[in-house]
Amino acid sequence: MKKMFAVARLADAIFSASRVDHDDAIAAWQKHNATLRSRTEWLNGQRFDALHYSGPGTDLTIGLAHGHEWQGGASTAKNGITCNANIPSEEVFTTPHARRVWGHVVSTKPLSYQGSLIEDIAVRFEEGQIVEAKASRGEEVLEQGPRYRRGRAPARRSGAGAAFLADFKKRASMFFNTLFDENAACHIALGQCYSKCFVDGAKLTPEQNRRAGRQQEPDPHRLDVSARTRSDIDGLHADGRRVPVFRQGEWA
Numbered sequence: 001m002k003k004m005f006a007v008a009r010l011a012d013a014i015f016s017a018s019r020v021d022h023d024d025a026i027a028a029w030q031k032h033n034a035t036l037r038s039r040t041e042w043l044n045g046q047r048f049d050a051l052h053y054s055g056p057g058t059d060l061t062i063g064l065a066h067g068h069e070w071q072g073g074a075s076t077a078k079n080g081i082t083c084n085a086n087i088p089s090e091e092v093f094t095t096p097h098a099r100r101v102w103g104h105v106v107s108t109k110p111l112s113y114q115g116s117l118i119e120d121i122a123v124r125f126e127e128g129q130i131v132e133a134k135a136s137r138g139e140e141v142l143e144q145g146p147r148y149r150r151g152r153a154p155a156r157r158s159g160a161g162a163a164f165l166a167d168f169k170k171r172a173s174m175f176f177n178t179l180f181d182e183n184a185a186c187h188i189a190l191g192q193c194y195s196k197c198f199v200d201g202a203k204l205t206p207e208q209n210r211r212a213g214r215q216q217e218p219d220p221h222r223l224d225v226s227a228r229t230r231s232d233i234d235g236l237h238a239d240g241r242r243v244p245v246f247r248q249g250e251w252a
Contacts, residue, residue, distance in 0.1 A: 017088040017180065029074075029084065036073030039251070040092050043070040046243060048235035053105060053186070055231040060125065062188070063100025067199045070094045090183040095193035099128040109185055112176040116141040130190070186231055186246065 015021045022028040053060040072092030074084050107121035118138035124131055135142045175181055233246035244252035 013175075014180075017183075019088070033073040033084070036089075036092055040070040040072045043092065043094070043235075043245075046235055046237075048243070049238040050100070050236040051245070052234045052236055052242075053103075053231050054234075057106030057122070058104065058231055060103035060105045061101070061236075063097040063102075065095050065097045065193075065198065068094045069197055069199050071194070071196055086179060088180065088183055093197070095197040097128065098193075101125040101128045105188065109181065110174065111138075111142075112178065112181065113138075113141060117176075118142050185249070186233065 012021070019025050019028040019032065048064055050061055050063045053062070070092055071094065073089065074082050076082050102125055104122065104124040107123075111118040111121060116138050118135050118141055120134075120136035121142060122132075122134045124133075133139075133142055174184075231246060231249060232244075235243040235245050237243070246252055
């Protein structure tokens with residue numbers, strides 16, 4: 001009986017996170033997609049040079065790639081149908097410059113990675129690469145998963161939309177599934193970036209990608225690290241101006 005109750009509660013949480021519990025789920029997703037689109041349009045209009053994350057244990061600057069473009073929410077497939085590739089989805093995302101990530105970040109949410117739980121992740125970046133990574137639990141999995149052992153580091157750079165910004169109403173939930181849990185807080189991802197995160201990205205040559213700072217190492221989304229829920233994020237312009245983006249874990 002207890003197991004049946006737990007399964008029912010899990011179903012309710014999944015339906016809520018996926019907006020299935022609305023009277024008109026399609027309308028709810030259309031409204032949500034419009035919100036995400038307004039955020040991507042604002043961020044693309046700002047043309048930030050970098051993002052700065054700050055909070056207890058976190059002081060991280062993510063330089064954004066040249067010609068980057070923010071994405072999020074629904075998109076139109078080649079057959080003309082509008083779809084959400086991920087449900088649930090709370091994120092807007094872009095790609096960092098492969099060599100312009102500096103500082104350290106502490107994760108306040110566990111990461112369920114291929115059946116193992118990794119807790120209290122602490123990562124330090126220099127010139128876009130992880131140079132130090134620790135965890136109170138599952139550290140050996142953390143080291144093996146993204147493959148950033150010394151001398152063999154094909155996926156230790158941030159790249160797969162590494163500046164995600166999430167606003168998730170189920171922050172207290174832990175689903176032990178990355179596609180759900182990555183929505184619970186701002187997070188960064190390691191590995192190959194998405195070509196759609198560049199203006200005309202599909203048309204760029206490998207040399208143009210390299211000059212733009214595009215991360216082309218294999219294995220997108222090898223690892224997600226959730227930053228502190230109460231983090232502040234500032235957008236940094238090339239002239240030094242700072243614009244509040246997040247305050248205490250919420251959109252500013």
